[in-house]
Amino acid sequence: LCVKPGDIEKVLLEIKDEIKGKLVISTAAIIPLEFFEATAPLARYVRTMPNIAAMSGESFTGYCMGSTTTLNDKDTTETLLKTMGICMEVEEKYMDAITGLSGSGPAYVAIVIDALTYAGLRVGLPRELSKAASAQSVLGAAKLLIDGIYTPSEIEEMVTTPGGTTIEGIYEIEDGKLRTALMNAVQSATNKCTNIRYKWEKES
Ligand SMILES: NC(=O)c1ccc[n+]([C@@H]2O[C@H](COP(=O)([O-])OP(=O)(O)OC[C@H]3O[C@@H](n4cnc5c(N)ncnc54)[C@H](OP(=O)(O)O)[C@@H]3O)[C@@H](O)[C@H]2O)c1
Numbered sequence: 001l002c003v004k005p006g007d008i009e010k011v012l013l014e015i016k017d018e019i020k021g022k023l024v025i026s027t028a029a030i031i032p033l034e035f036f037e038a039t040a041p042l043a044r045y046v047r048t049m050p051n052i053a054a055m056s057g058e059s060f061t062g063y064c065m066g067s068t069t070t071l072n073d074k075d076t077t078e079t080l081l082k083t084m085g086i087c088m089e090v091e092e093k094y095m096d097a098i099t100g101l102s103g104s105g106p107a108y109v110a111i112v113i114d115a116l117t118y119a120g121l122r123v124g125l126p127r128e129l130s131k132a133a134s135a136q137s138v139l140g141a142a143k144l145l146i147d148g149i150y151t152p153s154e155i156e157e158m159v160t161t162p163g164g165t166t167i168e169g170i171y172e173i174e175d176g177k178l179r180t181a182l183m184n185a186v187q188s189a190t191n192k193c194t195n196i197r198y199k200w201e202k203e204s
Pocket of ligand 1: 007051
């Protein structure tokens with residue numbers, strides 16, 4: 001079930017009879033499992049939060065299982081979600097934070113890649129070269145972490161030789177408060193998600 005959150009209730013009531021006894025997987029932000037189970041109680045539900053990288057098979061998807069789901073449903077869910085990236089079961093109380101972090105995450109990282117691309121242009125690289133070098137640097141660092149080869153601080157340490165070039169760049173990043181900006185971004189997106197949910201709960 002992947003309609004906009006505002007359409008969920010209408011669609012759920014429309015398909016209520018067809019989904020009896022079936023497993024229904026929702027991608028809708030905000031809408032809690034409790035709402036699905038109360039609106040159409042004869043189906044079993046999974047709530048998920050994928051991200052746009054599902055289009056290239058690299059989504060991070062957090063999911064939580066409804067109260068009537070079975071172990072078999074969990075297997076089915078994982079099999080499906082793994083076709084679009086990696087997935088992890090999370091407690092439902094974390095779904096706002098997952099939305100603010102990995103749901104929106106590709107947008108934050110796209111800004112970083114775009115900024116690096118412009119930085120490359122600034123130091124004279126041709127556009128396509130700069131774009132490829134920026135995106136691949138992000139992908140490469142992510143792969144080193146995901147493959148368990150290095151931690152973020154190990155990557156920083158290995159690339160940063162004393163008195164070298166990288167430390168000059170890192171100094172500017174720290175001065176520009178990139179870490180704080182990203183932490184604030186996730187905090188604000190999570191807060192917004194929580195606030196929309198509170199408002200939605202009051203109205204529904
Ligand atoms: N986009 C993301 O990165 C992302 C990430 C995580 C979660 N989500 C969640 O995924 C859901 C969909 O988001 P989206 O960005 O993919 O939105 P979207 O592009 O607008 O897709 C919504 C889809 O729902 C269909 N739809 C609308 N009303 C319907 C109805 N009454 N019956 C059947 N189908 C109906 C629309 O069909 P028509 O086009 O024919 O109207 C459209 O294909 C949202 O709940 C969102 O919270 C999205």
